[in-house]
Amino acid sequence: MASVLYTYASPQAFYPLAGRMIPWFAGAAAIFAAAGLYVGFLVAPTDAVQGESYRILYLHVPAAWMSMFLYLVMAGWAGLGFVLNTRLSGMMAAAIAPTGAMFTFLALWSGALWGRPTWGTYWVWDARLTSELILLFLYLGFLALREAIEDPRRADRASAILALVGVVNIPIIYFSVQWWNTLHQGASVSLTRAPTMAGSMFAGLLLMTLAAWMYSIAVSLARVRAIILERERDTEWARQVLA
Amino acid sequence: MGEAGARVSWDALCAFLAMGGYAPFVWGSYGVAALCIAVEISFVLRRLRKSRAAGANTALASA
Numbered sequence: 277m278a279s280v281l282y283t284y285a286s287p288q289a290f291y292p293l294a295g296r297m298i299p300w301f302a303g304a305a306a307i308f309a310a311a312g313l314y315v316g317f318l319v320a321p322t323d324a325v326q327g328e329s330y331r332i333l334y335l336h337v338p339a340a341w342m343s344m345f346l347y348l349v350m351a352g353w354a355g356l357g358f359v360l361n362t363r364l365s366g367m368m369a370a371a372i373a374p375t376g377a378m379f380t381f382l383a384l385w386s387g388a389l390w391g392r393p394t395w396g397t398y399w400v401w402d403a404r405l406t407s408e409l410i411l412l413f414l415y416l417g418f419l420a421l422r423e424a425i426e427d428p429r430r431a432d433r434a435s436a437i438l439a440l441v442g443v444v445n446i447p448i449i450y451f452s453v454q455w456w457n458t459l460h461q462g463a464s465v466s467l468t469r470a471p472t473m474a475g476s477m478f479a480g481l482l483l484m485t486l487a488a489w490m491y492s493i494a495v496s497l498a499r500v501r502a503i504i505l506e507r508e509r510d511t512e513w514a515r516q517v518l519a
Numbered sequence: 520m521g522e523a524g525a526r527v528s529w530d531a532l533c534a535f536l537a538m539g540g541y542a543p544f545v546w547g548s549y550g551v552a553a554l555c556i557a558v559e560i561s562f563v564l565r566r567l568r569k570s571r572a573a574g575a576n577t578a579l580a581s582a
Contacts, residue, residue, distance in 0.1 A: 328539035386548040505570035
């Protein structure tokens with residue numbers, strides 16, 4: 277098992293593997309999204325308090341989960357590259373960052389459009405919303421720092437430090453609703469107890485989360501293929517692949 | 520399906536699109552999400568094409 281991992285830790289071996297995996301993850305994303313939208317819009321009942329506006333949450337909750345999860349995965353790759361000095365790790369971190377930033381923006385955007393009819397405001401400076409906004413700035417800072425450094429290997433190392441320092445923000449986002457008295461509500465879904473919502477609502481949420489997850493993998497793999505070619509185009513293997 | 524049936528399904532569609540009066544918020548969320556995903560996919564595909572073309576040029580020049 278370990279030897280398999282070592283083999284695919286090289287960009288040369290990972291490039292074709294990623295190419296083979298993309299259609300599967302993209303297909304799974306499309307199927308889960310279609311099923312999730314069907315359950316979320318046509319099967320799940322109208323919320324007794326919020327009316328139809330709650331259907332925004334089938335987008336908002338998966339986007340917010342992915343924004344945090346992708347940051348941890350990105351920082352994990354960046355940290356791995358920093359310690360082991362492997363080339364592929366920095367490329368993976370760079371490939372995940374734009375998708376993480378997109379989901380963070382969507383979490384904020386859909387949250388604002390949900391907050392307006394539900395709370396009466398698009399935005400408040402409470403701990404949950406503010407720490408999620410900081411997450412967006414961390415992603416953008418990570419990408420800007422990489423852009424600013426010409427040598428990709430140095431960009432990997434510098435941005436890895438930024439990504440690792442920023443990890444402290446993730447538990448702050450996650451536990452903010454418990455630590456502070458926020459306008460944002462607490463979690464309705466947790467690993468330790470049954471979700472406090474109708475079964476079909478939970479199913480819709482789960483399907484949309486799986487769709488977001490599969491999409492993130494597919495688009496990150498496609499992006500890492502481009503990054504591998506950009507950075508390895510002068511190598512012998514890349515010439516053979518492209519010839 | 521008669522004219523009445525067509526009207527019922529048309530009304531049902533209108534009611535669905537109205538989202539109980541929350542249409543701008545619900546479709547504003549999902550519309551922007553669809554746009555973001557479409558833009559991201561097109562950016563990634565363009566980047567892949569460009570990196571392949573640039574790599575092929577390098578391979579050609581060194582051959």
